[in-house]
Amino acid sequence: MNISRSLQCGHAERPIGIFDSGVGGLTVFKALRARLPGEHLLYLGDTARLPYGTKSAESVTRYALRAASHLAERGVKMLVIACNTASAIAMPVLVREFAPLPVIGVVEAGAEAAVRTSQSGHIAVLATESTVLGGAYERAIKALCPGARVFSQACSLFVALAEEGWIHGPLVEAVVREYLHPLLEEKKRDGLDCLVLGCTHFPLLKETIAQVAGAGVMLVDSGETVARAVEKLLAEQRLTLGQSTRGGARFLATDGVERFARVGSLFLGERLAAQDVERVDL
Amino acid sequence: MNISRSLQCGHAERPIGIFDSGVGGLTVFKALRARLPGEHLLYLGDTARLPYGTKSAESVTRYALRAASHLAERGVKMLVIACNTASAIAMPVLVREFAPLPVIGVVEAGAEAAVRTSQSGHIAVLATESTVLGGAYERAIKALCPGARVFSQACSLFVALAEEGWIHGPLVEAVVREYLHPLLEEKKRDGLDCLVLGCTHFPLLKETIAQVAGAGVMLVDSGETVARAVEKLLAEQRLTLGQSTRGGARFLATDGVERFARVGSLFLGERLAAQDVERVDL
Numbered sequence: 412m413n414i415s416r417s418l419q420c421g422h423a424e425r426p427i428g429i430f431d432s433g434v435g436g437l438t439v440f441k442a443l444r445a446r447l448p449g450e451h452l453l454y455l456g457d458t459a460r461l462p463y464g465t466k467s468a469e470s471v472t473r474y475a476l477r478a479a480s481h482l483a484e485r486g487v488k489m490l491v492i493a494c495n496t497a498s499a500i501a502m503p504v505l506v507r508e509f510a511p512l513p514v515i516g517v518v519e520a521g522a523e524a525a526v527r528t529s530q531s532g533h534i535a536v537l538a539t540e541s542t543v544l545g546g547a548y549e550r551a552i553k554a555l556c557p558g559a560r561v562f563s564q565a566c567s568l569f570v571a572l573a574e575e576g577w578i579h580g581p582l583v584e585a586v587v588r589e590y591l592h593p594l595l596e597e598k599k600r601d602g603l604d605c606l607v608l609g610c611t612h613f614p615l616l617k618e619t620i621a622q623v624a625g626a627g628v629m630l631v632d633s634g635e636t637v638a639r640a641v642e643k644l645l646a647e648q649r650l651t652l653g654q655s656t657r658g659g660a661r662f663l664a665t666d667g668v669e670r671f672a673r674v675g676s677l678f679l680g681e682r683l684a685a686q687d688v689e690r691v692d693l
Numbered sequence: 694m695n696i697s698r699s700l701q702c703g704h705a706e707r708p709i710g711i712f713d714s715g716v717g718g719l720t721v722f723k724a725l726r727a728r729l730p731g732e733h734l735l736y737l738g739d740t741a742r743l744p745y746g747t748k749s750a751e752s753v754t755r756y757a758l759r760a761a762s763h764l765a766e767r768g769v770k771m772l773v774i775a776c777n778t779a780s781a782i783a784m785p786v787l788v789r790e791f792a793p794l795p796v797i798g799v800v801e802a803g804a805e806a807a808v809r810t811s812q813s814g815h816i817a818v819l820a821t822e823s824t825v826l827g828g829a830y831e832r833a834i835k836a837l838c839p840g841a842r843v844f845s846q847a848c849s850l851f852v853a854l855a856e857e858g859w860i861h862g863p864l865v866e867a868v869v870r871e872y873l874h875p876l877l878e879e880k881k882r883d884g885l886d887c888l889v890l891g892c893t894h895f896p897l898l899k900e901t902i903a904q905v906a907g908a909g910v911m912l913v914d915s916g917e918t919v920a921r922a923v924e925k926l927l928a929e930q931r932l933t934l935g936q937s938t939r940g941g942a943r944f945l946a947t948d949g950v951e952r953f954a955r956v957g958s959l960f961l962g963e964r965l966a967a968q969d970v971e972r973v974d975l
Contacts (some may be wrong), residue, residue, distance in 0.1 A: 459752050460742065465856075467949030470741050571853040574747075583872060585864045667749030 423652045426451035426661070428487030430478045433461035434671060435573070436493030439517065440650035440660075442634030443491070446642055448619060450658045454481055454577065456675075457693065458666035462570060463496040464539025464610065466664065471541065472601075473576030475498050475501040476508065477693045481663075483509055491641060492516040495610050496539055499547030513570040513648060515640050518542075521607050522551035524636035528629045529605035535594045535628075537620070538609030540565040547682070548609055557603045562597050566590045572611040576677050587616065587623045598628060607631045615678065660686045705781040705934045708733035708943070709923065710769030712760045715743035716953060717893030718775030719960035721799065722942075724916030725773070728924055730934075732940045737764055737836035737973065738946070738957075741947035744852060745778040746821025746892065757783040758790060759975045765791055770932050773923060777915065778821055781829030794823040795930060797922050799915040800824075803889050804833035810911045811887035814841045817876045817910075820891030830891055839884065844879050848872045848895070855894040858959055861901060865969075869898065869905045880910060889913045896962065902911045941944070944970045 427447075429440055433456045439692055440454050457478050463471045464496050466639075475497040479490055490512055492498040492505065496518030506514050525534045537549040542565075550562040568586050597603040606628050608614055615631050645651040652658070664671040668688040674681045709729075709881040711722055715738050722736050739745075739760050745753045757779040761772055772794055773959050774787065775778040780798030794845040807816045818830040824847075850868050859865050860868040879885040888910050892895055896914050903912055933939070946953040957965045 459748060461747075465952065466741060467952070470948050477893075568850070568853045568859075571850045575849050575852075582864075582867045585867060589864060613851050666752050670747065670749070 423650050424451070425486050426453040427489050427490040427491060428482030428485070429454045429477070429491045429493050430482060430497070431456050431493040431611060432474075433458050433462040434675040434678050435570075437586060437675050438611050438614045438632075438634045439491065439493035439637050441679055442638040443641060444658065444660070446638040447645070448658055449652045449656045451652070452658060453482060453485060453487055454661070454664070455691070456665070456671060458664045458671055459693070460665065462539070463494055464541050464567070464570065466496075466541060466651045468545065469502045471496055472501045472504055476504060479505055479509060481691065481693055483512060487512070489641065489644070490548050491513045491637060493611055493637070496541045499538075499542045499545045502547075513644055514639060515525050517611070518547050518551055518609075518635050520636040520640040521609060521631055521633045522548060522555060522681070523640070524575040525552055525605050525607045526555045526559065528631055529559070531602040531604045532556060533562070533597065533601055533603040534559055534605045535562045535564065535597070535603055536607045536609045537564050537569070537590070537613060539570065540567055542609055546629060547554065548607060552681065560601075562594060564590055564594055566610075569610065569616055571616040572613045573677070574674055578615050583616065583619050585625060586691060591620070591623050595624070598625075605629050605631060608633060616633065635653045663686050663691045664693050665691060697956050704770060705932050706733070707768050707770040707774060708735040709771050710764030710767070711736045711775050712757070712764060712771045712779070713775040713893060714745040714756070714778065715740050716957040716960050717852075719957050720893050720896045720914075720916045721773065721919050721948035723961055724920040725923060726940065726942070729927070731938045732942055733915040733934070733935045734940060734942045735767060735769055735945070736766060736943070737945040738953060739947050740949070740953055741975070744821070745776055745831050746823050746852065748778075748823060750782045750827065751824070753778055754786055757787060759954045761787055761791060763975055765794060765975065769794070771923065771927070772796045773919060774807060775893055775919070778823045781820075781824045781827045781864070784829075787799055795926055797919060797926060798831050799893070799919050800829050800891075802918040802922040803891060803913055803915045804830060804837060805922070806913045807834055807887050807889045808837045808841065810913055811841070813884040813886045814838060815844070815879070815883055815885040816841055816887045816889065817844045817846065817879070818889045818891045819846050819848050819851070819872070822849055823853065824891055830889060842883075844876060844885060846872055846876055848892075849923070851892065851898055852894045855897040855959070856956055860897050865898065865901050866905060869901050873902070873905050877906070882909075885910065887913060890915060945973045946970050947973060947975050
């Protein structure tokens, strides 16, 4: 698609801006494209500054503001914060700074889905260190269901495993088992029945995580839940693009386009070529 | 120590500036302190931009220049590039930009030690993806020993393992075994006898790596080799500080000081408190 041409068209014609610290948000991109095939999508991966998951709240907020500004300047009709860490830390600032542009974050969408899914009200969140330390999932879940009990677990190695393409096999299972051990105790003792994949990298390890978590634990994948939230908000704001059009996609990255294309292909589940990615400086 | 006071003193009194993308370079810091206990050390970890290992050459060069400029402005008498990725990619630019300030990189020091250590001339380098792709170790080793054969292996997960503090046990051994598998084939077939730990995070996994590599493979740890190179260069340039003084240490980080102190303690092998670390913006 031609983004600049779309900007000259009506409001609904404008692309949905999706922002992530890197390629992980492509799992959200993929879910959005599946649910809203007519929409134009503009994806920005801040690969020069990734990962956000181990950075301070101050740095994450500064990076997120820069990335969102860039998408806003390109005339997006909505901002999707696909990065869990940015969503957990910077949402209030982003909503305030970019109003009236609608902003949707993975954390709120994930929390809603978790509350809908869990029967026992005992929910686990697997996320990066910063997301866990920030406690945003816990707050968002408890805001919707004050009686919920939330068990959070930082799984730092999952990001490296996903980027390495190591998503199956005994080694991956051993790492998953190591992180899920305390959570399995909670399941046994206390009826934990829902597990939120609170990092966009984690859906790649979904099968192994589901296998280790075992029967009786439902997984919430933020990609799908965000796509549903976006669809709803577009309809409410009359921003939905007619499904007769075929949506376009454009990818921006703040660091090397080769690596973005190579690792991004793993997350997208199809081949992405370096020439499809535009390098931008923020 | 008081750096600003030391700057008013003689040339030799000035601190040695050590720069890394994060806390990994503290293994180099530790080796320098052990070998040169009288020297003042000023360490800068560019934690806001880490890791460099998966970033493009252009970004790494830009980041390294900023970090080195900051240390130069603080009046260091020598620059030690403790980050393998920055050393592999940005050395020529750093040497040119900061001349006549002496600049020492881990790659050159590691290559020298490898050539000295290997009997067979068949050397393995374990490093980050960017360091391997850049081929700097291979070039540096072959410049010293044109007949050498160099086998490079990117070990992306080692960084996450070291930062998580997972350095022993069956899980770590399984990851190490996965990466070292092709290298062990080379050992069996072709007499590979030396293994360079080409990333400052890797010395934390040294015992497990040595165990998996087995007898007949010597490990080269860049910390120790850099410390020797620094000692030699200081003596040549008459910059050595009398060993009667007790050297001071100061730590700078571009992101959260709490995480720097916590993870840094693992690399330093002793407790580092957040109040010992100064936050700087680059």
